[in-house]
Amino acid sequence: MIIQPKTRGFICTTAHPVGCARQVRRQVEYAKARPAVRGPKKALVVGASTGYGLASRIVAAFAAGADTIGVYFDKAAEGSRTATAGWYNSAAFEQAANEAGRKSFSIVGDAFSDEIKAKTIDLIKTEFGQVDLVVYSVASPRRTHPRTGETFSSVIKPIGPAYSNKTVNFHTGEVSVATIEPATEDEVRQTIAVMGGEDWQMWIDALLEAGVLSEGATTVAYSYIGPEITHAVYREGTIGRAKDDLEATALRLKEKLSPIGGRAFVSVNKAVVTQSSSAIPVVPLYISALYKVMKEKGIHEGCIEQMYRLFADRLYAPGETPVDDKGRIRLDDREMLADVQKEVDRIWTELSTDNINELSDIAGYRREFFQLFGFETDGVDYEADVDPAVDIPNLR
Template sequence: MTLRQIDPKQRGFLIVNSHPEGAAETVRRMWERIPARADGSRPVVLLLGHSAGYGLATLLTGLRGHGIRGVGVAFEGAETERRTATAGWYRTAAAETLAREAGHDFVFVNTDAFSAAGKEQVLALVEERYGKVDHLIYSLAAPRRTDPETGTVHHSVIKPLGGPYEAPALDFSGDAPKVGQVSLEPATDEERYATQQVMGGADWRLWVRALAGRGLLADGFTTVALTYIGSELTAPIYRQGTIGAAKEDLERTAGELDAELAGQGRAFTAVAGAAVTQASSAIPSIALYTAFLRTVLGDGFRTTADQAADLWEQLTGTAPLVLDEQGRIRLDGWELDEQVQDRVRALWADPESGLERARDGADWFMGQIRELYGWGVDGVDYEQPVQTTVAWPAPGVTV
């Protein structure tokens, strides 16, 4: 066990260490805000990517609101001599404690979900402990993926397609946030393909087929992969860029899987609204857009837990499915409301002036980034040494 006095190591949006108690406190606070009203159904869930962002929110709302059982999968780094464990490691430990204390049967595996060995480990655990799966939630986000069949390592890129990208962006390199400019050259065909292989539907398809191959699909099985569309303001770098190409592949995969599951289950993508996550903070211009959106909406900005609660209501039949013309579950109506977007466009039209009116939104965004790593959480004493050695919850063993 290691007791350390630690301080954040930060440059702009990049934070390379995490605070164990701060990270755990963010989980406890999200848990406490979720109504505890388990409906008695206690479905078995395989949640791929449970340790951050929408995956974490889906885990906690599923436990508190629907008494889900099952397995969560993430790939987090343990503590080393030079660094703390990742924030997702500490969040997982906190989530497991809350789930266990509330009497929920949910276990966590730390493994590379893209690998054949990782799939085998997880599926064996599911089969032994739970049997058939009611819901597979796919919420993985990673910068690279090794194709388990070819051994090729694909690296995703965040680039436009067809032409260069220039746009305003939020710059936190100084004492106060300011508007900078980002310029990116277009992706090559190879970069587009690689991004699609990491962030598209290839791995999701493998998971669904692996479950089916082992006879682990419950009657009425549902699988959902989380995705994002966003505003036309961010479309050139998101929906019309390499990430968007990957998301389109994800959506095509949903249709293919839905056809494969006909008579036994369903497959959807679920379009979430904007959020501050470790993945989204890496996308140019998203920070500025999100700061403006928060300024416009204030407390009307829906949290990941709010959106995850909506998703569970629809998946469990408590509320009707809200589908668009492409058959996607829509959770983002609050963000894309035309009046909301008109006000965001007005700020975006003159971003430097807009930032002056959106200082609170920019400060909120950076505060949210810090909280992702357990820093800046109210009530946590950062002056005191903290126990940085935290065990991964059994039976989750890294492979």
């Protein structure tokens, strides 16, 4: 079939297997071309099929030479419906890992469930014995608690008064003002339950209890802070409360892992184009302005560049891993440079529908959004007939 992008708001409902594979190969080649990282040898990545999770798995395998297990929730193609982008990404990763002689396995299912945790532990015992790195990079709008059965839904809302600021329809380039009503107490509670640290801790508790974490094992989860522009809807809103919980969890896990000499970190990464970030009002417009500034200064990074720097310059660099006063790794250091933020602020005050193409990198944002799903990728013939059914090697 000929596969074209079909969008509904900030969601693309189709994905292109050839384009996704080419995007993964680009990241693999980047990791292979960089100096080798003296890092993990057996890695588990929970949330491994897109974004920072996928990039983490690629860096672990192709820069550090690690064998990996990826856990993710994605769907295969069915009839005329394409598979999800994460399915195609993972198939391409597994193929590249096989070609490089790396051991790798995929588990598809609900990472929040006890069943998938048990299945993963059994696979570690059978194939790896133990793992020395656990990356937690789960992004989901909902979570069903494995013990209580309650299903939680996250929301993107401010806490306190209603919030209004500029936003953009990145498909059309129309700049408007969005007003978001404040969250209720229950919405805050549910967002923390979905996006906070409870499930991360459940994973580490289960892995510890099963004895499948090696001496000195490291675990890391990902967070974001961002500029003042986005604070009301992000860091000081419902998502921010969840990220606060995630960061508090890291401190608890550090204590839990101390008997085996283990480490736990939250890495605060820079803003990048993801399906999740596309759903947050204000953020796509901010990223469009940020990308223009950082590209002009020659300091722009995507997921793979960030994750290579995390492994090479932070987690596995000689000596102590540098952290801020709250114990967090700061990979957003270039985004938050004073001269970068000053220029973004200047652009922000002037942005409108009439000048968005000149003042921001909205075209780059739009292109990267479609590339998440395998579209607008150089070297791909989108008029060619392709089979949407792709098998994932080493799927368990």
